[in-house]
Amino acid sequence: MSEQTIQLIVFFGITALIAFATYLKCVGHSRSGDSNKEYFLASGGLSWVFVAGSITLTNLSTDQLIGMNGNQMALLAWWEFAAVIGLFILAKVFLPVYYKHNCTTTTELLEKRYGDKNIRAVIAALFLFGNIFIFLPSVLYGGSLFMKSLFNTDLPLITLATFFGIIGACYAVFGGLRAVAVSDTYSGILLIGMGLLIVYLAVAAINFDFSGIPVERLTLIGDDDSPLPWHVLLTGMIFIQTFYWGTNQTITQRAMAAPNVKEAQKGVFAAAAIRLLIVPPMIVIPGIVSYKLYGDIGDAAYGTLAGDILPVWLSGAFAAAIAAAVLTTFNSILNSSAALYCCDIHEKYINKDVNVGKLNAIITGIFVIIALALVPVYATADSIINLVQELFGLLSMPILSTFIVGLLFKDVDARAAITAVIFGTLLYAFFVFVWAPFHYIHMMCITLFSCVGMALLVNRIIFGNKISMAHNATA
The missing domain is CATH 1.20.1730.10 (Sodium/glucose cotransporter)
Known part of the structure; x- marks a missing residue:
């Protein structure tokens, strides 16, 4: 055999x-x-x-x-x-x-x-x-x-x-x-x-x-x-x-x-x-x-x-x-x-x-x-694999920001969170393809906090909602 x-x-x-x-x-x-x-x-x-x-x-x-x-x-x-x-x-x-x-x-x-x-x-x-x-x-x-x-x-x-x-x-x-x-x-x-x-x-x-x-x-x-x-x-x-x-x-x-x-x-x-x-x-x-x-x-x-x-x-x-x-x-x-x-x-x-x-x-x-x-x-086409994986990386921190904002804050308009996702994707794309001042993992952290800030800013300025912390995330 x-x-x-x-x-x-x-x-x-x-x-x-x-x-x-x-x-x-x-x-x-x-x-x-x-x-x-x-x-x-x-x-x-x-x-x-x-x-x-x-x-x-x-x-x-x-x-x-x-x-x-x-x-x-x-x-x-x-x-x-x-x-x-x-x-x-x-x-x-x-x-x-x-x-x-x-x-x-x-x-x-x-x-x-x-x-x-x-x-x-x-x-x-x-x-x-x-x-x-x-x-x-x-x-x-x-x-x-x-x-x-x-x-x-x-x-x-x-x-x-x-x-x-x-x-x-x-x-x-x-x-x-x-x-x-x-x-x-x-x-x-x-x-x-x-x-x-x-x-x-x-x-x-x-x-x-x-x-x-x-x-x-x-x-x-x-x-x-x-x-x-x-x-x-x-x-x-x-x-x-x-x-x-x-x-x-x-x-x-x-x-x-x-x-x-x-x-x-x-x-x-x-x-x-x-x-x-x-x-x-x-x-x-x-x-x-x-x-x-x-x-x-x-x-x-x-x-x-x-x-x-x-x-x-x-x-x-x-x-x-x-x-x-x-x-x-x-x-x-x-x-x-x-x-x-x-x-x-x-x-x-x-x-x-x-x-x-x-x-x-x-x-x-x-x-x-x-x-x-x-x-x-x-x-x-290995280059396509790398590119597509990179593109999915553009979405991870913006997506996470919607969960963080939703759990930590109340009265946030969903459109503000979606706007932040779009903003975060463009920001990280800029970091990856145009200007990379730090390691990409550092830039992911910057992207996340920028998304959270953008969601709260748009929620307050565009939709006129006051920003307040949720007393209980499980409520």
Whole structure:
């Protein structure tokens, strides 16, 4: 039996086992009378274990394992350490508000705080733009490229992407968030197990000796010329994490699907513990070891090292873990995108009494087709990927400003907040493309505070509303 055959047998066996275990866990669950809650919040039935597992694996995918290890330095671990703070902010600040207002989407909170459905739709549309045109196709592209190289197959990239797209859509359509979260958790156990094994085998391959590696590859204190200067940790980093973990539907949807806020918080705290103790070694140590073994090889670091240190049968299990990471990230983004469209746009402006199951299937299919159509574009034009990612960065701080203003202040006109979003996008575009006086993370902090100030200024001057603090953000 050839090595590739063994790889494939192990790969398909584990992938099928995860799917079957997910089916056994989900089958027989009664349907909620609220279709939105059923499809997008698992009828509030996720225990803290599945909240933690789904949050962890939705975030942990090929872009982290391959991209962060591709930097081949310890400094990138700060993204994970800072994420712990973001998760605590989600648990203690945002979750109590989402649960008090019985939100299905994060953007629903904006409608309730501003008393205007239009701001909900505008911010949902911005999230959808990023999901559909950036994250879905990039996940398909990255996962397919990795599988193609690992199995050394001649299959076209689009064929592998179609495989991921169809399987991911099946989870999202037929099982809703419940199936997505359960498969995330089971897959997460596999991925974390394989990831930690690779960490151990990697350091064993250099006899636990990190000598000879340049100090800038090992330090956690970044200087001004590093990708992550130490001082950015004190400014924009915390707001990037707050935006991602606290307002991003793809992440927070899992925490909003628990029976109550206490159960949700337990899941988020567990995810924070995993993020603090387990994930950092997985996303930096293999890259550092590969630098000692192979030199500066960039994004090829993780795959090259894994291929050299894993036995054949384990490489098939590793492929299944990576495939699981791709699928769970993809189907999570699909499910959250469908929730944003159905709840925030379709039901508000087109048809309130829609068949959610049918609409979910149709819109999910459309999203998958768009993502697959963009895979060849991503495969041939790296500059477009970088540009589009940069463009989505233009939206993060302006979007976060709408949540901050809505929670901290009262009697703010929704049009003032939308004006601030437009202003913030233009301001950050100026910083990025015209004049960049500081590190981009510092400029994100400046953009956020400028957006908040602009919203309050427009609210007072244009709409004549007095500015006052909200006595209770959950009111």
